[in-house]
Amino acid sequence: MQTVSVQVKILKHFKGELPKYQSHLASGMDVCAQLEGDQIVVNPNHRVTVPTGLSVQIPSGYEIQVRPRSGWALKEGMTVLNTPGTIDADYRGEIKIILINLGQGSVTIKDQERIAQIVLAPVTQIKWENVDELGQTERGAGGFGSTGR
Numbered sequence: 001m002q003t004v005s006v007q008v009k010i011l012k013h014f015k016g017e018l019p020k021y022q023s024h025l026a027s028g029m030d031v032c033a034q035l036e037g038d039q040i041v042v043n044p045n046h047r048v049t050v051p052t053g054l055s056v057q058i059p060s061g062y063e064i065q066v067r068p069r070s071g072w073a074l075k076e077g078m079t080v081l082n083t084p085g086t087i088d089a090d091y092r093g094e095i096k097i098i099l100i101n102l103g104q105g106s107v108t109i110k111d112q113e114r115i116a117q118i119v120l121a122p123v124t125q126i127k128w129e130n131v132d133e134l135g136q137t138e139r140g141a142g143g144f145g146s147t148g149r
Helices: 070-076
Strands: 007-010 029-032 039-042 047-051 054-057 062-067 078-080 085-087 096-101 107-110 114-122
Touching: 039 047, 039 096, 070 078, 096 114
Parallel strands: none
Antiparallel strands: 007 054, 029 114, 039 107, 047 096, 062 085, 062 114, 078 096
16 A cells, blocks of 8 residues: 655644544544534524634645535435545645435534545646547447436
8 A cells, every 4th residue: 555745734723633544444544523612503404614723734735625424324314515625735724524404304513523534646637639539449438318218
């Protein structure tokens, strides 16, 4: 397994431990809420931005992706709104997680609760090549639902 060093700045309102992997082969590490108070309540179909108390310096050629915690999504309908969220290598502000409650009832987020996963991922940028025609495929221009449901 490859490891990449990422510099982290712990902000004044950060408490607890740095994010960590919950198992040896995990690809994502859990990040926790760093709330001003003890908790916040997110009503159904409402969204909230949750601070993490962390800023990072991601190496060139990488990004950090923010993903939902699957159990929380399944059990209560809490998910990351812009999943996967992207933290670019040139961003130096606090990492904040945009959560939305897609469930039926209100969800309470407690300070220090694990709210999302972050994954370090390599970035490949596009170099456009302008052409007059594209190669043919069996699917062609068939779009939404063209290969089935």
